[in-house]
Amino acid sequence: MSISIEQVNKRFGNFVALDNVNLAIKTGELTALLGPSGSGKTTLLRIIAGLEQADSGIIRFNNEDITGQHVSERGVGFVFQHYALFKHMTVSENVAYGLTVKPKKFRPSKAEIAKKVNNLLELVQLGWTADRYPSQLSGGQRQRIALARALAVEPKMLLLDEPFGALDAKVRAELRRWLRRLHDEIHVTSVFVTHDQEEALEVADRIVVMNKGRIEQDGTPEQVYDNPANPFVYEFLGNV
Numbered sequence: 001m002s003i004s005i006e007q008v009n010k011r012f013g014n015f016v017a018l019d020n021v022n023l024a025i026k027t028g029e030l031t032a033l034l035g036p037s038g039s040g041k042t043t044l045l046r047i048i049a050g051l052e053q054a055d056s057g058i059i060r061f062n063n064e065d066i067t068g069q070h071v072s073e074r075g076v077g078f079v080f081q082h083y084a085l086f087k088h089m090t091v092s093e094n095v096a097y098g099l100t101v102k103p104k105k106f107r108p109s110k111a112e113i114a115k116k117v118n119n120l121l122e123l124v125q126l127g128w129t130a131d132r133y134p135s136q137l138s139g140g141q142r143q144r145i146a147l148a149r150a151l152a153v154e155p156k157m158l159l160l161d162e163p164f165g166a167l168d169a170k171v172r173a174e175l176r177r178w179l180r181r182l183h184d185e186i187h188v189t190s191v192f193v194t195h196d197q198e199e200a201l202e203v204a205d206r207i208v209v210m211n212k213g214r215i216e217q218d219g220t221p222e223q224v225y226d227n228p229a230n231p232f233v234y235e236f237l238g239n240v
């Protein structure tokens, strides 16, 4: 699923959150939106998701204009900073959730759901947690379960908002490597928001650097780091 963002603008009152943003993301790419706090990263992610509507501009998925479409029609999976797992449900029930709430017509059988949940738990290497409750898992494990849950409905793309933000440094480092490996296996088009350069460098195929609602630079990690395009990027990346 490719994503095309064309001349997107968004204001909150007088505040310009996105200033004529243009961005094309290729199918299967893992893209980092990197920038300081308040630079518009989350707003852009939410507009791609359909959780927020742009004031102007066009969003296309696979070249189809989906600008006005509601979030429920867009087929995206989400992972947020604070893993919103259901506390009263087991890990299996959490992962199955998106499938069990489908309209009857589209809902897989119980056996199919169970098989799928097993496969997803294997994929995130947490099969042994199936019957536990979220409170019995570590933060990193919970975030991997959140990812399995997002993948259960076979999303066309995965959007991650500071997915490692709430975790300590060691767990973050592990999860970064793990997300990279997972993406190499499943190749779902993914966009993740981070303000952490190391995270973007280590995980992403592509880095989009934002500042004050604008895209300052866009390229592979090597391109962005070897050739900081302008004084902002140079400064932000720490005088590489």
Ligand code: ADP
Pocket: 012, 015, 017, 035, 036, 037, 038, 039, 040, 041, 042, 043, 044, 193
């Ligand atoms: P980032 O993810 O880069 O930190 P955001 O996209 O979250 O930046 O926000 C950009 C700016 O827009 C922030 O300064 C924030 O205060 C403002 N903003 C975001 N959402 C809203 C909203 N719903 N209402 C008012 N202001 C908002």
